[in-house]
Amino acid sequence: MAVAPSFGYGSLLDHARQNGLLTADVVRLFEFFDTADFELILRLVWQASNVNLSLEIPDDRTRQAYLRVRDCLIEAVRAVHPEHGAVQHHLPHMYQFLKSFDTVLSLNYDLLVYWTMTYGFNIEDGHLFKDCFVRSVFDDDWQKFRARYRERINTLVFYPHGSLALCRNAVEQESKIHAAGAGLLEAILDEWRGERVVPLFVSEGVKAQKVASIQSSYYLSTLYREVLTSERQTLTLFGWGIGEHDRHLLQRMRNTGIQRVAVSVFGDDQVYCNYAYQTIQDDLGQVQVDFFNCLSPGCWIHPLPAQV
Missing domain, CATH: 1.10.287 (Helix Hairpins)
Structure with missing residues (x-):
C-alpha cells in the first residue's frame, strides 16, 4: 500500500x-x-x-x-501489481533500507524486492544483494553466499512464500525468471501464457494449507527447514501483521538466538502493539520487543533527510 x-x-x-x-x-x-x-x-x-x-x-x-x-x-x-515505472522513484530509498540488513525474508510475492535488487546492481557502493540463484536455479548450499568476493558487504534475499518471478515446469523443476526491471512483469506473464511453467508462490490459505504448499516446493521447503532456523540475534518485522496463519514462520525462528525484535507499527495502534508483543513472546520466547513508526525516515520508501 x-x-x-x-x-x-x-x-x-x-x-x-x-x-x-x-x-x-x-x-x-x-x-x-x-x-x-x-x-x-x-x-x-x-x-x-x-x-x-x-x-x-x-x-x-x-x-x-x-x-x-x-x-x-x-x-x-x-x-x-504496479508497473516498474510507477515505483522506480522509490527504489533508491528501498535500496538503502534493505541493504542495511544481512538477510531479507520477503513474505510478499510481488516484485518490489526483486526490482530493488536489480536497481542495486548498478550502484557501485561495495554492497551486493544475493538471492542464491545461479543461472536461474536455486543453489541449496546457500550459506556459501555469505562469503564476500568483490563486494565489501552483502545481503541474502529469500522468498519464504515464493515470488511472481519464481516458477516450476511440468516435472517440478524450479527456476527464476530474468528480465530487466521494466520488462520483468511482462516477461513473467509471457512465460505463464506460453504454458511452459506455472508460478511458484503461496498466495492464500490457512496454516495447514500454506505449510503443505511450502513442503511441495524444494526451494520453499529449504528456506523453511534451514534459513528460518539459522542463528540470528536480532529480527526486524516490517509491514507484517503477523497473521494467525503465518505465525508458523515466526515459530520456526524460536531457539535461533534472537534476543531483540523491532516491529514496525502504523501510527499509534496500541491494539496491534499489544497483539504483536504477546504473539512474539508466545512464539519466540522472552525477547526484548521495540516498536517503531513505519513512516520513520529511512524506513522503506521514506528517505532520510539528507536524501530528500
Missing part, C-alpha cells in the same frame, strides 16, 4: 471474484479443494491437462479450466 494504492486488495481471488473473472467451473475447483490459493489450483489443472494431453485423452473441459484459471491470475496480477 505504501508503494502503490493498487496493493490494497484482500487477495487475488477476491479481485477475480469482484471483477467477474471466474467461470462456474473455476469456482467449483476452488470450492472442491477448499482453498483460495491461485497457484495451487493453476498447478493442479495444468498437471491434469498435461496428463490428458500425453495420454491423448480428449478432455477440452479440463484444458479450458486451466486456461481460464491462468487468464484469471494474469488479469488479477496485471490489475493489482
